[in-house]
Amino acid sequence: MTVGITGPTGGLGSAIVDEILNRSLVPTSDLILITRDESSAKAKEYAAKGAQVRKGDFGDVSTLGSAFKGVDSLLIMAPGHHAGPHGVKYQIDAIEAAHEAGVSKFYLVSNVAAKAKSDFSPAEIHYEVEQHLEKKGYDFVSLRNGFYLSVVDTFLGNALKSGTLTAPPDGQIAWIDRDELGQAAAHIITGKYKTNGKYVDLVGSKSWTLKDAADILSKVTGKEIKRQEVEPQAFTDGAIAAGVPEMWARLTTAIATCAHDGDWSKTSGLVEEILGHKNKSLEEYIEAQYANKA
Ligand SMILES: NC(=O)c1ccc[n+]([C@@H]2O[C@H](COP(=O)([O-])OP(=O)(O)OC[C@H]3O[C@@H](n4cnc5c(N)ncnc54)[C@H](OP(=O)(O)O)[C@@H]3O)[C@@H](O)[C@H]2O)c1
Known part of the structure; x- marks a missing residue:
């Protein structure tokens, strides 16, 4: 059985490929x-x-037929910000070209927060692509990923400078290390680990709030970091006024507001079970990134 992977040189894709190669x-x-x-x-x-390395660009369908030839099982990487406003179209074009080329099983890079209406726009894109696969009746598994631990830097960098982690009211997030996520995904897409059902949550086994993150940062750096809650609109406006592009300001706000709604609160022991060890924790991540940085 041949396994195709799109996005193989990106952060998540290369973690998947490395695991497949390292473990044969x-x-x-x-x-x-x-x-x-x-x-x-x-x-x-x-x-x-x-x-086998082949050229394929979701934005240029003429490259896709030959790229997917002979592939049995295919991972469709979400192109994220690389796709600009074409996130849904790029993935649907790729899925249809792959189906045409004879791909019989799809694995999708999605997000645990995927839903029809969300303040976090990527969640809507992931949902729409999942719905396309559902409507077409293709055989697929959607890898509904949790937030990478590194995304917490969005809040911690400023907090360390100012002594205050400012963000809208939030909730629990089951952060996960991107490499661990990719390693677990490698076992699923190669069929070495059999999952049940079409939707698989690849999230951390524990969850934390931004107040927890501020407390951990305080402990690790020895500098007191307070947690200040602000209204979502005020937070977005403040970020834009500070020079953050509007799209990123809105996405950052939505991380907190969607967390407040519980969109990233689900935990799971699946990644730990596949890898046979504990997930990297938020404490370990912050220690590695921020010790001696105050
Ligand atoms: N769960 C989270 O916390 C989180 C955080 C950030 C992003 N994401 C999402 O998860 C995805 C993977 O994350 P990542 O960290 O691996 O992102 P990344 O390093 O930016 O990699 C994304 C990869 O997508 C592929 N890609 C982009 N545009 C493409 C196109 N037009 N046609 C074909 N492939 C294209 C590229 O692979 P090649 O360079 O090999 O062509 C690119 O390297 C992101 O794209 C985004 O949708 C999730």
């Missing part, structure tokens, strides 16, 4: 990596290890 989860020649740039350092590294 499929014969290397059955691994087909579809990237926008076959001449990148990562693409060359994977080709040198024996993977």
Whole structure:
């Protein structure tokens, strides 16, 4: 069975590919990596290890038929900000080109917060792509990912400078290390770990609030970090006034407001079960990133 992976040189994609290669989860020649740039350092590294590396760009459908030829099972990477306003179209175009080329099983990079209406716009994009697969009746598994631990930096960088973590009222977030997420995904998309159902939550086994994050940062740096709650609109306006592009200001606000609604609160032991060890915790992440930085 051949396994195709789009987005193989990005952060999550390369964690998936590295795990497949390091653990020989499929014969290397059955691994087909579809990237926008076959001449990148990562693409060359994977080709040198024996993977098939092909050019494919969701924004240029003429590249996709040959890219997906001979692929049995395919991971569709969400292109995120790289797709600009075309997030849904790019993924649907890729899915349809893959179906046409004979792909029989799809794995989707989605988000645990995926839903029809959300302040967090990527959640709507993921949901729409999932719904496309549902309507078409294709065989698929949606990997509903949690927030990467590194996203907490969005709040902690400023907090460390000012001594105050300012954000709208939030809720629990089951943060997860991106590499661990990718490693677990590698076992699922190669069929080495069998999941049940079409939706699989790849989230942390514990959850934390931004107040917890502020307290951990205080402990790690020895500098007192207070947690200040502000109204969402005031937070967005303040970020824009400070020079943050409007789209990012809105997304950052939505991280807190959607967390407040419980969108990222789900925890799961699945990633730990697949990898056979505990998830990296928020405490470990903040210690590694911020110790000696006050
Ligand atoms: N869960 C979270 O906390 C979180 C945080 C940030 C983002 N995300 C989402 O998860 C995705 C993966 O995260 P990441 O950290 O790996 O992001 P990333 O490092 O930016 O990688 C995304 C990859 O998507 C591929 N891609 C982009 N545009 C494409 C196009 N037009 N056609 C085909 N492939 C395209 C690229 O792979 P190649 O360069 O190999 O072509 C790119 O490297 C993101 O794209 C975003 O949707 C999730």
